[in-house]
Amino acid sequence: MTGQTLEAAERLLADLPPTAAVWCSGLRKRYGRRTAVDGVSFTVDRGEVMGLLGPNGAGKTTVIKMLLGLVRPDAGDVLLLGRPATDPRARARVGYLPELFRYQPWLTAAEVLTLHVRLAGLDVAAGERRECLGLVGLADRAGDRVGGFSKGMQQRLGLAVALVARPEFVILDEPTSALDPIGRADVRDLLLSLKERQVAVLLNSHLIGEVERVCDRVVILDKGRVAAAGSLPELLGQSEVRLRLADVSAAAEQRLAAAGELTRDGDTFTVALPADSGSDTVPTLVADLVGLGVRVHAVEPGRISLEERLLGILRAGREGDPT
Numbered sequence: 001m002t003g004q005t006l007e008a009a010e011r012l013l014a015d016l017p018p019t020a021a022v023w024c025s026g027l028r029k030r031y032g033r034r035t036a037v038d039g040v041s042f043t044v045d046r047g048e049v050m051g052l053l054g055p056n057g058a059g060k061t062t063v064i065k066m067l068l069g070l071v072r073p074d075a076g077d078v079l080l081l082g083r084p085a086t087d088p089r090a091r092a093r094v095g096y097l098p099e100l101f102r103y104q105p106w107l108t109a110a111e112v113l114t115l116h117v118r119l120a121g122l123d124v125a126a127g128e129r130r131e132c133l134g135l136v137g138l139a140d141r142a143g144d145r146v147g148g149f150s151k152g153m154q155q156r157l158g159l160a161v162a163l164v165a166r167p168e169f170v171i172l173d174e175p176t177s178a179l180d181p182i183g184r185a186d187v188r189d190l191l192l193s194l195k196e197r198q199v200a201v202l203l204n205s206h207l208i209g210e211v212e213r214v215c216d217r218v219v220i221l222d223k224g225r226v227a228a229a230g231s232l233p234e235l236l237g238q239s240e241v242r243l244r245l246a247d248v249s250a251a252a253e254q255r256l257a258a259a260g261e262l263t264r265d266g267d268t269f270t271v272a273l274p275a276d277s278g279s280d281t282v283p284t285l286v287a288d289l290v291g292l293g294v295r296v297h298a299v300e301p302g303r304i305s306l307e308e309r310l311l312g313i314l315r316a317g318r319e320g321d322p323t
């Protein structure tokens, strides 16, 4: 290929939309007679935070290891930042916090980061490496040896390792398992700042509240298969509003029913709002009810939580299972 043709090809490639952070299709893995992962496919787009949920043994860590080229799939394909998962050029752009983390106890925190920057083949200035330790709350422990770190401090260091080489895609396998509540809140802020910087994230966590707060989309694995996947509105469905009311006339009840499917329990009326409801649906409903002479004591927005939805999906998957 001539230099000119190569340049033209590079220009063409540069004009293409960026490839997904990760794409996988039909992933399968067996360990002996046990099937750990059975036909898993999904995509994490650039700048997207994807939650990977599922009970113990569902296959989450095995999927993550296959995405990273650390475990060889029996079947299926992976593209990591548009390249094969085993391609060092792709891996150098990915930050990874493993579920089980251990760092060289004889090195200081700063030395661990320096080592990982070198492994990624990058040049990250000392100031930026220090900033990274600051980001995970270890600024004042940079010169201390990892051997003397608590488990939570080692997990914080693992987060810094995952972030220090300016990754385009970050995979965090249970990043808050050893962290205190402040540490968990720090990780939440960190995830939001990655999202702002268009860094894609795959987050495996049993802390469903955290996943619900930060993730754009969720994949739920159960027994090695995808049991459900989608954005939070898709998975959680329509929202509802609960109103505690008095002096409800027939006309007011009609108005409530016109807003969505209506159920009543004493003086509490619950309206399931259709998916296309706008932000003014509830204020307009309340104004109309007041206009119809209703006394409004309470208005509470509500939506099924991700935890309720997850339990529903997993229980449905076990119906008919031998106990």
Ligand SMILES: Nc1ncnc2c1ncn2[C@@H]1O[C@H](COP(=O)(O)OP(=O)(O)OP(=O)(O)O)[C@@H](O)[C@H]1O
Pocket (backbone or CB within 6 Å): 031, 034, 035, 036, 054, 055, 056, 057, 058, 059, 060, 061, 062, 063, 099
């Ligand atoms: N190296 C291995 N050798 C044998 N079996 C394995 C191996 N790794 C995973 N498995 C099996 O594969 C299945 C999925 O395990 P995996 O660790 O992927 O689950 P997980 O969803 O990450 O679970 P957890 O939430 O408990 O971390 C389990 O039945 C596990 O015993």
